[in-house]
Amino acid sequence: MNSVSQLDQVKTGPWNGGRSPWAVEYGKLMMWIFLLSDAFTFSSLLIYYGAQRFSKFTWPDPDLVFQSVPGFADSGYPLVFVGIMTFILILSSVTMVMAVEAGHRKAKKEVIWWLVATIIFGFMFLGCQALEWGHLHHEGFWWGQIPSAEELKHLFVGPVSLVAAQQFANLFFTITGFHGFHVFTGVMINVIILIMTICGTFEKRGSYLMVEKVGLYWHFVDLVWVFVFTFFYLV
Numbered sequence: 001m002n003s004v005s006q007l008d009q010v011k012t013g014p015w016n017g018g019r020s021p022w023a024v025e026y027g028k029l030m031m032w033i034f035l036l037s038d039a040f041t042f043s044s045l046l047i048y049y050g051a052q053r054f055s056k057f058t059w060p061d062p063d064l065v066f067q068s069v070p071g072f073a074d075s076g077y078p079l080v081f082v083g084i085m086t087f088i089l090i091l092s093s094v095t096m097v098m099a100v101e102a103g104h105r106k107a108k109k110e111v112i113w114w115l116v117a118t119i120i121f122g123f124m125f126l127g128c129q130a131l132e133w134g135h136l137h138h139e140g141f142w143w144g145q146i147p148s149a150e151e152l153k154h155l156f157v158g159p160v161s162l163v164a165a166q167q168f169a170n171l172f173f174t175i176t177g178f179h180g181f182h183v184f185t186g187v188m189i190n191v192i193i194l195i196m197t198i199c200g201t202f203e204k205r206g207s208y209l210m211v212e213k214v215g216l217y218w219h220f221v222d223l224v225w226v227f228v229f230t231f232f233y234l235v
Contacts, residue, residue: 096114
């Protein structure tokens with residue numbers, strides 16, 4: 001007598017619900033757990049930023065702080081440069097999707113080219129972030145350092161708060177730096193995966209699952225930037 005009921009049997013038809021959601025490869029599951037823990041870290045930092053931002057009567061205006069395009073103009077282009085940075089990161093997410101899709105088809109050459117594109121976009125984003133950091137540092141912002149009260153008048157709409165300016169500087173460099181470290185780590189991992197792909201490692205294994213795992217991390221980093229962008233540049 002069959003001890004497995006019809007409800008408990010694995011459904012394999014195209015309209016029967018597909019595979020069990022628990023049929024997850026160990027490495028991919030561990031990546032999801034890591035990303036969940038990292039999400040808590042970023043959430044804590046952004047919640048603290050929000051608490052500081054809305055506990056102050058005044059705060060540096062993003063449209064006034066981020067209105068330069070390094071190497072092109074010192075002012076007059078609010079949020080243009082960060083818009084470029086965001087677009088670059090979105091493009092890197094698209095190329096990562098294409099690399100994962102090519103991996104599913106075991107198309108080695110396509111995986112290589114899409115990974116190369118992702119790495120290039122990652123380095124471009126980091127370069128833009130370095131330019132932005134350099135510009136703000138030139139303006140007088142750094143950890144534990146802010147411009148003079150006279151210079152800050154141009155960055156506030158209303159009364160100037162030295163405490164708010166210092167909180168803004170400390171949290172900006174901490175949170176964007178933490179995110180930048182994640183991007184740099186992702187780029188380095190992508191470089192390793194690219195080398196492994198070129199050497200035919202995944203072809204020998206018969207699976208490009210590692211590319212998909214790295215893709216999960218990269219998409220997470222891109223998603224976090226959406227929140228960082230919203231908190232610092234839009235609110």
